[in-house]
Every structure is written in C-alpha cells, then in structure tokens.
Amino acid sequence: MTRAHRFSLRWRVAVVLGVGSLLLTSVLALVVWNLASGYMLRQREQSAVRQAEVNVRLVDESLRTGSEGLDELLKGLTAGPDTTILLFRPGQVLTGGRQVDPAVLPRELLDLGRAGVPAGQRLIVGDMPVYAVTLPITNADGVYVEVAPMLQLDRTFRFLSAVLVAATVASGLLGVALGSWAGRRALRPLTQLTNAASRIAGGDLKARLPAQTDPDLTPLAATFNSTADALEQRVLRDARFAGDVSHELRSPLTTMVNASEVLRRRRADIPGTAGRAVDLLTSEVDRFARMVVDLLEISRADQEDDPTLEAIDLGSLVVNVLAARQGPPVPLELASPSPHVLGDRRRLDRVVSNLVDNAERHAGGAVRVAVLRRGGLAVLEVDDTGPGVAPDARTRIFERFDRGTRAGSRGADTGSGLGLALVAQHVQRHGGTVHVVERPGGGARFVVEIPEAER
Missing domain, CATH: 1.10.287 (Helix Hairpins)
Structure with missing residues (x-):
C-alpha cells in the first residue's frame, strides 16, 4: 500500500479502538451465550426428565394394577398440545398427545430404555426441536418415551443470539466513533500546527498557535510561535532593507x-x-x-498589512488597463455578467499589467485576454503564442528573480524576474491562485483564479 492510500492517524486510532471493542464484546457475548444457553438448556432437560419420571410411575402403576383406560391416561399426562407420549410394548405402540411417527426416534435411544437405562436426547421432529426422554417400565416389558417440545426455548435462544450479535456490532461501531472523536481531540493541536505552518508557507507571517493549557503542548506552542516571530522579523528586515x-x-x-x-x-x-x-x-x-x-x-x-478591500468589477478593471496601454488592441473576452471580486484595485491593476507585459516581452504579445466566471471563482486568462513554459518550470517562474531559460542573458526584453513574482504575491493576498498551462494550439495560458464576491 502506498503512502498516499494509507489511512490517517486519526482513522487508524479509530479502527484499532473499534476492532478492540469488537473483540472484547465478542468474547463477552460468547461467554454470556454459553452460560445462559447452557443453563436454560439444562433446566429444560431436567424439567422434562422430572415430568417423565412422574408420568412413568403413573403408567407403571396402571399397568401393575391392570387398570383400563390406558389410552386416556396417556392423553391426560401430556403437558401441552406439542407434547408426545409413546408407550412401546411387545407388538404394540400406544401414543398420546401430538402424533409422532415412532420410526423417527433413534433406535439407540429405544435400546437403552429396553435395557433399563434412562436416557435423553435432543432431536428435530417435524421441524420442531424436542427433547426425548426414555425410561424403562418395571412392571411390564416395555419402554416409556416422552417427547417434550423445546420450541419456546429455541425462540429464546434466537432472540438472545440476535441481541448479542447486535450488541457486538453496535459496540464495534461505538468504538470506531469514540476512537474518531478521541483521535480528533488528541490531534487537534497537530491540526492547528499544520494549519499555522501552511498559512506561514502561504505568506501569512502573522499566523500563530493559540495558547495551550496542556503542559505537554505548551512548550511546542511557545517554540513554534517564537520561531514564527523570528521569521516574521527577519522577512520584515529583509523587506525594509x-x-x-x-x-x-x-x-x-x-x-x-x-x-x-x-x-x-x-x-x-x-x-x-x-x-x-x-x-x-x-x-x-x-x-x-x-x-x-x-x-x-x-x-x-x-511590509503592508492587508488593505481595505472593495467590491471590484473585474471585467471593467481589465478593460481600463488594456485601454491605457499603447500598441495594438488585445482581443478581450468578457463573461456576462462580469464577475466581481473583493480586492485592492491597485494590486489587481498590477496583476493584469504584469501578465500582459510578460506576454509582450517573452511571447510576442497577448493574443487573448478573458474574464470568466467558473465555479464561484472569477477567472482571468492571458494567452500568448510564444514557446510556452516547460512543465518543470511552471511553478518556478513565479519565484523572485527566476527568469527561466533567459537567466544570465541580457537585453531589453529579458525582464527582471520579479513581474510574475509580484503577480503571485498580489493574487495570494486576494485569496486566489495563479498558474500556467499549455494553450490550445500552442503557447502559454496564464490563469488567475480569485473567489468571486457576493453582489
């Protein structure tokens, strides 16, 4: 996985906390499931065995005394409509309650009863979970089998498992949410540091970190702010010089x-x-x-602080700048309505003049100037038909004293290497960006984008 596709630190913390919460809850859910299901299952089986032992004594007594009405007795001993009682005697099978095919009962279970060994087994009979209890009959050659339904217990198990699964998933999601929240709070100073450093790198030398109450972060904030103060003072000294x-x-x-x-x-x-x-x-x-x-x-x-900004019609400003210039007219494309920006008129005049001057000195003159509106931005484009700008130099040409391939040459058209740096600086003061791309058909296109002002 490349560095660009790795999760951020905040999300890694959130995922680790979520996975840990999920694993812990899963273990607890398994323990609860095993304890609860085992206890309820044992209670149900013991209840079925005790009921069968009581019933088999009644059947055994009826067989010993030779009482009639054994079928009615078996029906009366059933605890509910889903309970089944089977009495296996030589050549005869008597049934009471819910009808069940005797063939579905395991032979091993019946053989244990005939051998005089009480036994029990969980089965599925007719899509219903049951517990079959086999008891021997002491006064006759036979086997008593009672099939007790476990449908209600099965429903309880299903409900309990659904609750435990839902609780486990919810715990994992809650762990991720808490991890994200905790990571955001823990990394907030780092985010503030990144934002302040980005602002300084972008030219805002007054960016500082707020005062920190955490004793572990106070030295970091103090050191960063003192470094920024020293950098600002040095830049101002250089500018004054x-x-x-x-x-x-x-x-x-x-x-x-x-x-x-x-x-x-x-x-x-x-x-x-x-x-x-x-x-x-x-x-x-x-x-x-x-x-x-x-x-x-x-x-x-x-050295100047940010000036007082005013709403400016960028189209009218460009028209005025081009009209004041000597030489052949430059084709102008204006959006309708013309975009407005919040800015300093003097600096924007300089931006337009420097871009047109740059085209005249190094690319034979501007062949198109456009003022457009695009996605909430006021866009100024200046096209030329010169040799263009190499991709590796499209950022460097906006640095001070960079003259690209003309560095070291002399002549009236070489420039000072400061015009485009001024353009970048003034555009940045307006919260915008400037870049150069290849013009369709050849040449270069300088593009200035400034947030459009609300009118």
Whole structure:
C-alpha cells in the first residue's frame, strides 16, 4: 500500500479502538451465550426428565394394577398440545398427545430404555426441536418415551443470539466513533500546527498557535510561535532593507534614466562600437529601472498589512488597463455578467499589467485576454503564442528573480524576474491562485483564479 492510500492517524486510532471493542464484546457475548444457553438448556432437560419420571410411575402403576383406560391416561399426562407420549410394548405402540411417527426416534435411544437405562436426547421432529426422554417400565416389558417440545426455548435462544450479535456490532461501531472523536481531540493541536505552518508557507507571517493549557503542548506552542516571530522579523528586515536600497537608488537611477534618454535621442550621432555600447547601456538602464520599481513594490507589499478591500468589477478593471496601454488592441473576452471580486484595485491593476507585459516581452504579445466566471471563482486568462513554459518550470517562474531559460542573458526584453513574482504575491493576498498551462494550439495560458464576491 502506498503512502498516499494509507489511512490517517486519526482513522487508524479509530479502527484499532473499534476492532478492540469488537473483540472484547465478542468474547463477552460468547461467554454470556454459553452460560445462559447452557443453563436454560439444562433446566429444560431436567424439567422434562422430572415430568417423565412422574408420568412413568403413573403408567407403571396402571399397568401393575391392570387398570383400563390406558389410552386416556396417556392423553391426560401430556403437558401441552406439542407434547408426545409413546408407550412401546411387545407388538404394540400406544401414543398420546401430538402424533409422532415412532420410526423417527433413534433406535439407540429405544435400546437403552429396553435395557433399563434412562436416557435423553435432543432431536428435530417435524421441524420442531424436542427433547426425548426414555425410561424403562418395571412392571411390564416395555419402554416409556416422552417427547417434550423445546420450541419456546429455541425462540429464546434466537432472540438472545440476535441481541448479542447486535450488541457486538453496535459496540464495534461505538468504538470506531469514540476512537474518531478521541483521535480528533488528541490531534487537534497537530491540526492547528499544520494549519499555522501552511498559512506561514502561504505568506501569512502573522499566523500563530493559540495558547495551550496542556503542559505537554505548551512548550511546542511557545517554540513554534517564537520561531514564527523570528521569521516574521527577519522577512520584515529583509523587506525594509530592499525598500531602503531601492529608495536610495531612485535618485541616481533617475539621473541615469535621464542621461540614457539623452543618449538615445543622440544615437544617430554615435556610430560604430560606441553606438552599440549606447544601445546596450540604455537597455540595461531601462531594465534596472523596472527592477527597482518592482523591488519597491515587493518591499511595500511585504511590509503592508492587508488593505481595505472593495467590491471590484473585474471585467471593467481589465478593460481600463488594456485601454491605457499603447500598441495594438488585445482581443478581450468578457463573461456576462462580469464577475466581481473583493480586492485592492491597485494590486489587481498590477496583476493584469504584469501578465500582459510578460506576454509582450517573452511571447510576442497577448493574443487573448478573458474574464470568466467558473465555479464561484472569477477567472482571468492571458494567452500568448510564444514557446510556452516547460512543465518543470511552471511553478518556478513565479519565484523572485527566476527568469527561466533567459537567466544570465541580457537585453531589453529579458525582464527582471520579479513581474510574475509580484503577480503571485498580489493574487495570494486576494485569496486566489495563479498558474500556467499549455494553450490550445500552442503557447502559454496564464490563469488567475480569485473567489468571486457576493453582489
């Protein structure tokens, strides 16, 4: 069995407790069954033997005195309509009560009676459980047989067995339920730890474990929370450092950008190798400027608390972003009605802009932008006809400073490796996800999914 198909710890505890409860109850049920059934069976057999001994003395006395009306006596001795009395005499069989074929009685039982040995045996006669008692007759050559019904006892046994089986099954199910409940309560701190760790891994650095009253769990919660505090402080320090560096770079960068613009306008006057150096310099300055802006955006996003969210028409937002861009129009597909999301307009603007910029720089431009509604989610799709994204890089490209196969290259279209990281960060702040899939017909399709807001 693979690890993916194994039961969880909570269910393993529940199953073990259920099986243990089932085995224990089964043993107790067997003990109760054996004691109760054995006792009731012995009582019934002893009652049948005592009644037969009383009756055989009356029959023996009647035979000794030669009284007539033996048939009537046998009928009068029957204890109920299902009781049968048979009197075997040489060449004669007298019957009283319920009619039973004498041939159904075991020969060994009759031979014991003829030999003067009292005997008894449980039988099934006519689909009815009975107890046959054989007693010798002292004043005549014969055998007295009384067949006592055990139907009521059989019904009692059936009822008792049904109750014991039902109690055993119910005990097993109750054991599973109690095990599941106990496992859930015992593993609740572990579940809280998993949830808090998942939130931190997802970017929520303020996730903490609640205070624990259990002395065994208090050190765990304290250690985890102190580790999370240290991690949050380190991330904030790194973000502040990146922000400070970016701010310090803005002034010299502004001078460099202005100087590069002057060189770009005078490019026709600079021939040969110097001109190519100017082209390389201006492209690198542009890329450096975009990187500083992206770093400022990331550091601000890392340090900001969650902003006040508002209901935003995602379709209208995308229309406005595309209308403000230069270049050829991008085919747009809008759902009707347009989905609304609860979000920050500035960050969503940046998400749309970065995805379209990414398509323009690395895939020849976006060929389709769609705003759809799917399963309670607002979906933004940006298609391109570029080389696509390799399956092993479809997660990595959303990491900071990852530029895929373009890492180490230079040029105006290589990017800084921060645009898609910003997209992932902003989408995550909205409780959504972003991923890339293969576009039908070739190319890549970037898909953003954000929970749709109620209107």
